[in-house]
Amino acid sequence: MMSTKKFLIALLIVMGFSLSFFSRCESEELKLVPKKRVVSDVQVVAGTEVGTGWSTKENPEEAVKQAVEMALEGKKHKIPDFAILFASSGSDMKSILFTAKKMFQNRTKIYGGTSDSRAVITNKGYAKATQRAYQYAKMEGKRSLAIMTITSKDILFGVGSAGFSDYPSVQKASEVAISNAIKNAGKSLDDLPRAVLVTPTHGVEEEVIEGIEKVVGQNTPVLGGTTGGPTFAVFGENKVYEKGVSLAVIYTNFTMGWIFEGGFDLKVPSTGIVTKVDGQAIVEIDKRPALDVYDEWLGGEIRRLSKEVGKSDVIRDLLVLHPIYRKYTLSDGKTYTLFSHPWPKDDTLKDRSVMTSTKIKAGERIYLSRGTWGTLMNRIGNLPRIAKSEGGIDASIRPIFGIGYICAGVLGTIPETEREKLPSLINYANNNAPFIANFTWGEQGYFRGIGNKHGNLLSSFLLVTDKR
Amino acid sequence: MKLFQKTFVSVLIPFVVVISFVSYFVSIKQISDAERNVIEEHRTISRFLSKEIEVGYFELKWPFENLKQLSQHEGFLFWWIVRDDGTIHLADNATFIGTHTKDYFPDITSGEETEAVFLNRKQNYGIFVHLLEIGNVKWAFWHGCSMIEVSNRKKEIIFLTSILSLSALVIFGSVLYFAMKHFTKPIKQLSVSAAMIGKWDFTNRVEVKSRDELGELADSFNKMAVELEKTGDELVAAKEYTDNIVNSMMNSLIVVSPEGKIQYVNPVTCSLLGYEKNEIVGQHIGIIFEEEEEEEEEEPFKGSGLANLIKKGVVNNLEKTYLSKDGRKIPVLFSMSIMREKDNTPQPPLLDITPPSPPLILRGGREGLRGSEEVLPGKIQGIVCVAQNITERKRAEEAQKKLIHELEDALSQVKQLKGLLPICMYCKKIRKDENYWQAVESYITEHSEAIFSHGVCPECEKKYIHSQLEELDRRGKS
Numbered sequence: 001m002m003s004t005k006k007f008l009i010a011l012l013i014v015m016g017f018s019l020s021f022f023s024r025c026e027s028e029e030l031k032l033v034p035k036k037r038v039v040s041d042v043q044v045v046a047g048t049e050v051g052t053g054w055s056t057k058e059n060p061e062e063a064v065k066q067a068v069e070m071a072l073e074g075k076k077h078k079i080p081d082f083a084i085l086f087a088s089s090g091s092d093m094k095s096i097l098f099t100a101k102k103m104f105q106n107r108t109k110i111y112g113g114t115s116d117s118r119a120v121i122t123n124k125g126y127a128k129a130t131q132r133a134y135q136y137a138k139m140e141g142k143r144s145l146a147i148m149t150i151t152s153k154d155i156l157f158g159v160g161s162a163g164f165s166d167y168p169s170v171q172k173a174s175e176v177a178i179s180n181a182i183k184n185a186g187k188s189l190d191d192l193p194r195a196v197l198v199t200p201t202h203g204v205e206e207e208v209i210e211g212i213e214k215v216v217g218q219n220t221p222v223l224g225g226t227t228g229g230p231t232f233a234v235f236g237e238n239k240v241y242e243k244g245v246s247l248a249v250i251y252t253n254f255t256m257g258w259i260f261e262g263g264f265d266l267k268v269p270s271t272g273i274v275t276k277v278d279g280q281a282i283v284e285i286d287k288r289p290a291l292d293v294y295d296e297w298l299g300g301e302i303r304r305l306s307k308e309v310g311k312s313d314v315i316r317d318l319l320v321l322h323p324i325y326r327k328y329t330l331s332d333g334k335t336y337t338l339f340s341h342p343w344p345k346d347d348t349l350k351d352r353s354v355m356t357s358t359k360i361k362a363g364e365r366i367y368l369s370r371g372t373w374g375t376l377m378n379r380i381g382n383l384p385r386i387a388k389s390e391g392g393i394d395a396s397i398r399p400i401f402g403i404g405y406i407c408a409g410v411l412g413t414i415p416e417t418e419r420e421k422l423p424s425l426i427n428y429a430n431n432n433a434p435f436i437a438n439f440t441w442g443e444q445g446y447f448r449g450i451g452n453k454h455g456n457l458l459s460s461f462l463l464v465t466d467k468r
Numbered sequence: 469m470k471l472f473q474k475t476f477v478s479v480l481i482p483f484v485v486v487i488s489f490v491s492y493f494v495s496i497k498q499i500s501d502a503e504r505n506v507i508e509e510h511r512t513i514s515r516f517l518s519k520e521i522e523v524g525y526f527e528l529k530w531p532f533e534n535l536k537q538l539s540q541h542e543g544f545l546f547w548w549i550v551r552d553d554g555t556i557h558l559a560d561n562a563t564f565i566g567t568h569t570k571d572y573f574p575d576i577t578s579g580e581e582t583e584a585v586f587l588n589r590k591q592n593y594g595i596f597v598h599l600l601e602i603g604n605v606k607w608a609f610w611h612g613c614s615m616i617e618v619s620n621r622k623k624e625i626i627f628l629t630s631i632l633s634l635s636a637l638v639i640f641g642s643v644l645y646f647a648m649k650h651f652t653k654p655i656k657q658l659s660v661s662a663a664m665i666g667k668w669d670f671t672n673r674v675e676v677k678s679r680d681e682l683g684e685l686a687d688s689f690n691k692m693a694v695e696l697e698k699t700g701d702e703l704v705a706a707k708e709y710t711d712n713i714v715n716s717m718m719n720s721l722i723v724v725s726p727e728g729k730i731q732y733v734n735p736v737t738c739s740l741l742g743y744e745k746n747e748i749v750g751q752h753i754g755i756i757f758e759e760e761e762e763e764e765e766e767e768p769f770k771g772s773g774l775a776n777l778i779k780k781g782v783v784n785n786l787e788k789t790y791l792s793k794d795g796r797k798i799p800v801l802f803s804m805s806i807m808r809e810k811d812n813t814p815q816p817p818l819l820d821i822t823p824p825s826p827p828l829i830l831r832g833g834r835e836g837l838r839g840s841e842e843v844l845p846g847k848i849q850g851i852v853c854v855a856q857n858i859t860e861r862k863r864a865e866e867a868q869k870k871l872i873h874e875l876e877d878a879l880s881q882v883k884q885l886k887g888l889l890p891i892c893m894y895c896k897k898i899r900k901d902e903n904y905w906q907a908v909e910s911y912i913t914e915h916s917e918a919i920f921s922h923g924v925c926p927e928c929e930k931k932y933i934h935s936q937l938e939e940l941d942r943r944g945k946s
Contacts, residue, residue, distance in 0.1 A: 029614065030614065034563040035572075372533060418536060425530075
């Protein structure tokens with residue numbers, strides 16, 4: 001007969017094994033693997049073929065080849081009339097340009113430049129290169145590029161470019177570039193284009209717009225975005241400019257819609273008059289150090305972050321969501337807002353100036369706005385819808401194509417995991433029409449009745465349709 | 469099983485059963501509550517976000533921030549905004565956008581219900597499907613959540629409940645163990661002491677200091693041990709005396725059980741029969757008797773002989789024959805008596821008193837005295853059998869018989885030579901019948917075992933031999 005001790009030991013062993021079993025027991029977990037889906041370009045109108053492609057290959061030749069093949073897949077014309085080419089900052093732009101020119105047998109007009117180091121997007125997806133900007137060292141080997149090819153009998157394109165160092169001023173260089181673009185389209189300078197697409201390098205955007213407007217006037221919409229950094233470059237016809245401008249002109253009888261806006265909440269009471277500036281830096285607001293005033297508007301958040309975190313990029317990311325803006329009001333009461341991204345001129349906060357990427361003049365009133373990454377993301381997703389609305393185009397109409405310029409600063413506020421939704425959002429609003437967009441370090445756009453402006457934390461989007 | 473074990477196990481097992489049941493039901497309740505809490509939590513989140521999505525749809529603002537928070541929520545698997553055709557319009561993971569819900573969950577459809585919950589306990593997930601009220605389109609918000617939390621909580625609950633149960637069991641078991649040890653220790657001591665008394669060791673005493681019934685019992689036991697110790701020597705001496713008597717007996721002593729099994733034999737029996745004691749004890753009594761063709765009345769353990777034994781209680785001096793181990797036949801004078809218990813209560817017969825036939829106690833029958841017991845006071849313990857070896861006596865009797873026979877024969881012979889013998893007064897011939905005369909030597913030889921040898925006595929030698937020799941000499945000389 002089993003002794004009491006043996007019985008107890010057996011009982012404990014059984015319970016111990018049970019506990020061990022339950023402790024080690026692995027639970028089955030649901031693992032979802034996404035099905036592969038293929039997005040193909042939709043031909044909206046006869047006589048116009050639009051394709052998009054992208055690549056994240058490190059080798060520039062292979063990347064261009066992959067993107068071009070994707071864009072031209074199923075297309076009748078293998079040599080497009082026009083190509084928009086954006087590559088993430090840090091890419092070998094010369095190789096990209098010459099590979100594309102070679103593939104297109106020098107017969108395609110190429111416009112474009114660098115996008116932000118993080119990504120470029122098309123209707124076919126978010127071509128991610130890096131997660132964060134400003135960290136060039138971590139960009140090594142991580143590249144992305146996107147291309148849009150257009151062949152059309154109804155839309156005429158011309159491209160032009162100029163290096164700033166080749167001309168006495170940025171304005172002059174820009175004048176030459178836009179003039180060349182019009183000529184490249186086979187038009188005379190009197191024949192104004194329906195729209196101008198512009199990609200200048202960083203820091204002289206206002207001068208570029210001035211130069212363009214000298215040729216096409218203030219009533220021709222100029223939509224574009226500053227090249228993305230941290231290294232900048234634009235494509236010329238046979239050259240890559242690190243300081244220059246690349247632009248394209250569009251001639252067509254099709255309907256166009258565009259939008260140039262920020263999408264921030266304007267219902268913030270903080271406002272002041274800029275009383276002293278130094279280039280792109282605001283030195284004083286209401287005759288007080290600009291940083292003091294701005295930090296007051298933010299409840300001392302800049303000082304707190306500077307003390308506690310001390311990283312300038314963290315402060316910049318916060319300030320992206322609290323830009324300042326200027327108002328432009330027409331006689332009919334319609335108001336446009338032009339945003340600027342401010343940040344402390346000095347990371348140690350000793351210099352009390354606030355830097356922007358725009359040239360705000362002394363005497364201009366500035367206002368504080370506020371945004372969240374959610375509202376900004378929605379705004380990006382709605383760009384085609386608003387562009388249609390601005391162009392008087394019904395929301396249900398599928399455009400032939402769309403071209404977008406999205407602020408890289410805004411992109412930076414959107415969590416990494418959410419960024420890949422952007423193409424889907426735009427596709428839905430754009431009725432799945434082909435589009436291409438780059439992430440820019442400054443945006444240019446047209447305020448009807450006011451003229452073309454340069455700002456920050458904005459997005460501009462142009463779409464073309466054969467219908468109203 | 470010992471008293472301690474019996475008591476310990478009989479208390480512990482119900483405790484284990486009760487603890488197990490309580491643990492089981494508590495665990496089930498807690499697991500059910502945990503699952504319900506998780507479902508309710510996710511259902512609330514889903515409802516809230518569904519409303520936000522509905523509002524956002526019209527304002528062209530998806531609630532990305534709240535959806536992002538959802539995706540960071542513990543147990544989150546996915547959220548999808550699904551079009552009426554099942555295409556995923558938006559998803560937390562953009563790679564799912566544009567694919568179809570049927571690719572992942574073919575059995576789940578949005579249906580007509582405003583809110584539906586699909587649980588898969590095998591794969592530990594739940595899916596909440598909310599129809600979105602956004603005009604004419606029938607979009608739905610899918611929210612998948614992992615039930616791993618429930619599964620883990622389940623394991624945690626089972627683990628904790630088991631630990632608690634185990635702890636309770638160990639604590640209770642330990643308390644019970646020591647309590648039982650404490651209470652059964654005097655009983656064990658009593659048992660040990662009783663066993664020692666059984667071995668005639670009366671020196672041991674039970675040390676119980678309690679004043680309860682066990683203490684009283686221990687006191688009584690100790691007093692009994694003292695008394696037994698006093699009488700122990702007397703008992704030993706008495707036993708030795710009895711043993712000496714039995715061992716010194718010149719006759720064979722066999723004690724037979726009521727079933728006919730040999731229970732005891734004395735040394736004389738063993739030496740007489742040639743068996744070792746352990747060879748013969750336990751065997752049936754029939755093993756030592758020679759089978760004989762006798763009348764039942766003469767059989768001691770059979771028929772009327774057995775009945776007679778039971779009736780009289782004693783049967784004396786039956787001449788029987790033992791059969792030794794090596795087959796020798798040993799005549800014995802066999803006596804037996806019934807040995808009864810001291811109980812005076814009359815015992816009813818166990819069976820019919822009719823003697824069994826033919827299986828009998830001596831022939832290997834198994835009925836024995838059981839079937840023949842009469843209503844007599846005291847239960848039969850056995851039959852005491854005493855046998856005297858009468859081999860020598862038998863042998864002497866045989867010799868005596870033979871001698872008598874020879875004498876009788878001789879006497880018959882002597883009688884023939886008696887009476888009047890007509891003898892010739894000259895030739896000494898005896899007349900045998902009317903006209904036949906027979907020389908006396910041949911007659912005696914014929915009628916006795918005497919044989920004559922012829923010789924010459926000195927007188928006749930002188931008278932006849934010498935005279936003849938002288939005659940011959942004379943003739944020779946002549």
